[in-house]
Amino acid sequence: MRILVVEDDPKVAGFIQTGLEQEGHAVDVLHEGSTAGEQAQVVDYDVVVLDLMLPGRSGFQILRDLRARKASLPVLILTAKDSIEERIAGLDSGADDYMGKPFALAELSARLRALTRRGAPHESILRVADLELETVRRTVRRGGKAIDLKPKEYALLEYLMRNTDRPLTRSLIIEHVWDIHFDSISNVVEVHINSLRNKVDRGFGSQLIHTIRGVGYMLTDKPT
């Protein structure tokens, strides 16, 4: 997809561009936001990554400008101001998602993917190798053998399978599987991943749930 990044810090803008281009996206970078609206009108972007603290014009003004010109264009706000109130203010002024610095590149790309995929219908049966998950009946089988999962384990597996081959960060997983913010404490995710591994991977030929150190977890049947 085609992505516009409005970010004044050259290093941050640089790694976003490199990282997203590596994933096969086309990325344009603006270091200040005055022309962002026009740019978005000229080029048909799929999504915009917008830093809130920019020299000259504030991110909020740019956001309003973007909204005025292209109401449906998804915008993800990127900022060093990361409090609940600021998030609420950001989302309220028309952003579609919000990320505090520092962030994982994997998470940025996952969020951008989700923003552009909005409204896409969900498959009712998910398959990875010999692992099969049926969302309607909430059943899981591997190699034809039924696996009994607790509700949280099931939710975790479904989220991993919907994002097959893509690394998911701890915070993304927490956001989707729990409705509580565990950020600063506890290794809730690790513990659940372990118990899920015991049921889904142990005793079967190949390992599907992988840990990517420093990034998160990924469900894949391809060798890493």
Place this chain on the structure above:
Amino acid sequence: MTLTLRVRLTALYTAVFGVLFGAFTVVSYQVLARRLDDDATSHLAELAEGLHGFVRIREGEPTVVFNPADVSQSAFIHEATRYYRIYDASTGRLLAESTGFTLIGLRDVPDVQKSRAQPTRFDLLTPQGRFRISTSVGSQGPGREYLLQVGESLATMDGTLTRYRDLLLWRVPVALIAAALATWWMSRFALRPLARVAAAAHVIDITTLGARLPLRGANDELDEVARAFNETLSRLERAVDDMRQFSMALAHELRTPLAALRGEIELDLRRPGLDETRRNTIGSQLEEIDRLKRLIDQILTLARAEAGQIPLRFTAVDLAALSAKLVDDLMPLAEARAIDLRCETRDGVMVQGDAGWLERLVLNLVDNALKFTKTGGRVVVRVVEIGNGASLEVRDSGVGMEPAVTSQIFDRFFRADRSRSSASEGAGLGLSLVKWIVDAHEGRIRVDSRPGEGSIFTVWLPATRAAASGENAGSAGHDGMTSGRSGGQRAGAGSDDMPADGLAGAGGVTCTSSGVNFQNRFLGGAASWICIDV
């Protein structure tokens, strides 16, 4: 034992008063005694001198000649002749003696030579009391000298002095007691404003630095103390504000370079052909950056909380249901370490609170309990209705704490002995946040702990906002309990500067359990996401 200012003031004042009053007593007694003595002496001299004028000696027989018709003369003679005797100066023969003098019992013959030049005087103690005797020589012509002794009783004078002395002797202690009582009372009166200043100063801490002592408007020394104290508070408040601003600015400023660092390292990780060791090294660097980010988040949250910048949204929250749900969520953590985690509660224990922050409160307490409990231990969460509020108790069979430690655990960056918590992460900010949440809800928190046996954290939260003030007033100074106070947070809680309406609408779609505060879902920027997945 230290003496209070009031006791010392009273003692000092009474001592000073005692010394002054004692000195006055002694001096006044002596002055009176001297004066009376002088009066007696001059009176006796008058008697003797006067009597000489009325004595006539003819052929060795003395007579006292006076005019009985003269009242003053006869009164004088009556008095002067009560105690007198006359000797012949040359022979030493007793010529006359009054009955009174005989009764005095003085038998010595006076020495003429001694009294010739000038009358002499001496005092004599008899069974009838003290007497003063004057001896003088008179002459009725050449060779007809005689010796006149006149006496007077000092009984009246001595009686007066004795009575006066007795009066003083019981008056001094009575006066001293009265002085002490008066000082005690007056000092209480004088020190009462000081006690008010102290009481006001006692409740001021870092969260209530905005409070000021009231001035009485008397413009006196106590107002001066209050003013000086208020100025100190203002300086402290400015310093603390500066520090908060600084830590907030610092935390913000750190985020962008950290983002750049993290991004570049993550790109490194994507390079093909990395071996396992290299991948692990890079992964470890990323983990450290994530830890830094969490630390910054916590510091910012605390700084903002203490600066009163976090508005709370109060609704009726079922603390029991909330705790049960959280315990359920954390159960795998406990199971992984064979800790018996259980929640002993029935639903329907209502409190007034911000559901998001109450969740954080329970989470942090349970997480803390799990951290410090060894494998095979037990953690029990109990929520019960108590008074007009709810009590949340988190009891663990963990390592426990020394009493000296319990008083510090709510301090920032305080961590009880690192070696005791197994591989725990966190910078010791979790309990500081717990303390802030409790304070912001006007609740109280207490820690009971025994080394080797475990700890019990007890939180009391009011069922209504009104209950908080009533309960707090009643329990001021409760040992070990920290009263929640109204700081900037409460003011913030009432204001509605956030776009609540729009969010509440969004919350209606995503909310699965009614008690969950929508704020919570925005942590982690989750709002739009939850919409998609449900």
